[in-house]
Amino acid sequence: MKRWSSIAAIAVLCLALVLGAACGGGEEEVKKVKFGFAAPWVGILGAFVGLPAMQGIELASEMIGEFTVAGESYRWNVICLDNGYTIGGGMASANRFIFEDRVKFMHQTGADAALAAQPICEEKGVLLSISGAGMEAFDPDKRHTFQFSPTYMVHTPVLFQWLTTAHPEVKTVAIAVGDDRTGQEIRGAAVIAAEYFDLEVVYKDLHPADTTEFSHLAHKLVREEPDLFIGNPLILKAMREIGWDGLAAFHGWSRVTAAQAGWDNVQGLLVYQPNPFGEELPQEVKDFAAEYQARYEGQEFTMSSYYSATILYVMTEALKKAGTVDDVDKIMDVLETEIFDTWIGPLRFGGQGLIDTDHLLMWPAPIAEISDHDYHVIFDEMSADEAEALAVEVYK
Numbered sequence: 475m476k477r478w479s480s481i482a483a484i485a486v487l488c489l490a491l492v493l494g495a496a497c498g499g500g501e502e503e504v505k506k507v508k509f510g511f512a513a514p515w516v517g518i519l520g521a522f523v524g525l526p527a528m529q530g531i532e533l534a535s536e537m538i539g540e541f542t543v544a545g546e547s548y549r550w551n552v553i554c555l556d557n558g559y560t561i562g563g564g565m566a567s568a569n570r571f572i573f574e575d576r577v578k579f580m581h582q583t584g585a586d587a588a589l590a591a592q593p594i595c596e597e598k599g600v601l602l603s604i605s606g607a608g609m610e611a612f613d614p615d616k617r618h619t620f621q622f623s624p625t626y627m628v629h630t631p632v633l634f635q636w637l638t639t640a641h642p643e644v645k646t647v648a649i650a651v652g653d654d655r656t657g658q659e660i661r662g663a664a665v666i667a668a669e670y671f672d673l674e675v676v677y678k679d680l681h682p683a684d685t686t687e688f689s690h691l692a693h694k695l696v697r698e699e700p701d702l703f704i705g706n707p708l709i710l711k712a713m714r715e716i717g718w719d720g721l722a723a724f725h726g727w728s729r730v731t732a733a734q735a736g737w738d739n740v741q742g743l744l745v746y747q748p749n750p751f752g753e754e755l756p757q758e759v760k761d762f763a764a765e766y767q768a769r770y771e772g773q774e775f776t777m778s779s780y781y782s783a784t785i786l787y788v789m790t791e792a793l794k795k796a797g798t799v800d801d802v803d804k805i806m807d808v809l810e811t812e813i814f815d816t817w818i819g820p821l822r823f824g825g826q827g828l829i830d831t832d833h834l835l836m837w838p839a840p841i842a843e844i845s846d847h848d849y850h851v852i853f854d855e856m857s858a859d860e861a862e863a864l865a866v867e868v869y870k
Contacts, residue, residue, distance in 0.1 A: 504540055504549045507799045509786070510571030512557035512564065512591075513583035518684060519559050522728070523778050527583055528554050529770055530779030534786040537762065541790055544797040550786060553577065557587040559654065559683075564590030572598050578802055579603070581622075581785055585611075585655030592619055601802050603785055606656035608663075609869070612829035618802070620809060620823065622788060623781040624747045624837040626663040626725065627828060628861050631868040632839045633723060633746035634667045636853055637702070641721060646674045648700035650691060650709055652683030660725065664704050670868045676700055688712040707743060711735040727751065727842070727849060728776045737847055745842040748818075750780040751849035752842065758817040788814050788821065788835065809833075821858070827866035836862055 511531050513524035535550040542548070553575050557563035564587030571577045572594060580595060581603040582588035588604035589611060595602040596618050604611060605623045612619060637644050647668045651657035661678055668675050676698040681691060692712030695703065703710060703722045708731070710722045723744035732740050750759055762783065763775035793799050796808040810832045813822045818838065825834035839861035841853040856864075 504547050505799075506551035507548050507793070508551045508553060508575060508577040508579070509789070510553050510555065510567070510575060510577040510580040511782070512555045512567035512571070512581065512587060513782075514559040514563075515556040516558075518686070519584075522730070522776075524556070524559070524583060526773070526776050527778040527782040529766065529773070530775075530782040531581075531786055533762070533766055533769060533779075534783035537765070538786060538790055541794065543793050543799050548793075548799060550790075552786075557582060557584065557591075559584040559587055561586050561590040563587050565594075567591070568594050572600055578800065579789065581605075581782070583782075585659060589655065592616065595619070599802055601806060605781065606659060608655075608659040609829050612825065612831060612833050614831050617806060617831070620806075620833045620835070622785040622835045625834050626660050626747075627869055628834065628836065628865045629725065629747045629839055630660075630663040631667045631670070631864045632856055632861050633744065633841060634671045634673070635864060636841055637673075638671055640853075641702075644673065644701040644721060646676045646698070646700045647702045647704065648677035648679075648695050648698050649675065650677070650679040650681060650695060650703070650705040652685070652706075653680035654683045657683060660704075667868055673702075689716075692716060692718075707731050707735040707740050710743070711739045714739040726777050727844070728774055730774055730776075732844065732847075740844050743844040745844070745849065747777070748780075748837050748840060749777045749842065749849065750775055752851050754840075754851050754854070756818055762817070784816065784818070784835075787816055791815065824858075824862045827862070828869060 513527045514520045515524050531552055535552050540547050540549055555567040555570060557567045564582050568591035571580050579601045582591045583605055585606040588607050592602060596616055602619050603622050604619060609627060649661050649664050651660045657680060665675050665678055677695055688709045689712050692709060696713055696716055696718045701720050703720060707724060723746055725747040727745045727749045750763055766775040791814045792805055792808050795812050796805045798804050809823055813820050821835055823832045824836040826832050836858035838858055839856045840851045842849050843852045
């Protein structure tokens with residue numbers, strides 16, 4: 475299958491690059507800023523999360539190209555490692571980045587890997603970008619930890635508030651997600667938000683994150699007769715096949731997922747975090763997506779690629795505003811206080827009311843619906859500031 479052969483080729487390439495090269499590139503005479511990027515490479519998580527994320531940040535490095543900080547020219551040198559989405563992988567890759575590659579900036583994909591890397595990054599003064607972790611990962615004493623991707627605790631309440639008026643018939647909710655730390659955070663955010671808006675949570679399952687056969691789980695979920703299901707569209711497929719016809723929602727989306735789950739099964743699916751689809755996307759993002767698909771043989775530009783590329787765009791602006799590529803404290807000051815002009819509009823770090831520090835990048839808060847074989851934004855009236863305020867109300 476062409477898609478999988480392409481993924482395999484990229485995996486082989488990155489394995490070679492780990493021996494000393496970077497996923498990025500550039501002329502030797504330009505100074506390099508190292509950025510360690512760790513994500514899963516194999517299995518389902520590698521195919522749908524890790525490799526697209528690495529491709530996204532690799533292409534962002536090339537598209538950004540040469541940039542100027544305090545009168546000096548630089549390029550990014552993105553160093554890619556496999557963290558397996560695990561505690562051990564997070565620790566091993568963090569140690570490699572810090573002690574061998576001497577990075578000052580690092581990203582860890584997946585809550586388990588990110589939280590394992592956090593202590594050494596905090597100790598060594600390395601700025602750590604994480605994804606998938608919950609509020610316990612952040613506090614004023616963990617000053618080097620930031621989240622650049624959208625966060626469940628901010629976007630999930632937007633979905634439930636919208637449901638109260640758009641779908642007042644929804645009274646009960648079933649949740650089924652993977653049993654890793656990221657899945658636990660998705661479930662935790664949904665349970666709290668549902669109960670805040672007076673919805674009854676009738677099921678909240680954690681299944682092995684690498685599960686591919688969902689018929690048994692689907693029967694358990696359907697027996698609860700939920701009005702709303704939150705979880706993987708592949709579970710939704712199994713539920714539809716035994717007759718369930720309720721409303722469903724998930725935070726992510728891709729056409730590959732739709733092809734696997736069946737387009738008929740995902741019609742009406744709600745998507746409640748920003749994803750790089752729809753006519754409303756800024757032209758710069760559309761252009762990047764087109765280049766991505768051309769570069770990677772038609773592979774889809776998904777949320778994983780979108781979020782990882784955004785990390786590098788924001789970090790580039792942060793270095794420029796700080797006037798340094800070395801002073802991590804000064805760069806963190808900029809991240810905490812400045813507004814960044816990005817390819818999706820102005821973004822800032824917030825979260826003070828949630829985590830007592832402004833270390834969560836506040837994204838727009840749209841809700842989309844899958845209909846007519848496409849992704850359509852159906853609600854975009856809540857600003858990032860309003861979404862943050864709602865999250866504080868719900869979780870505090």
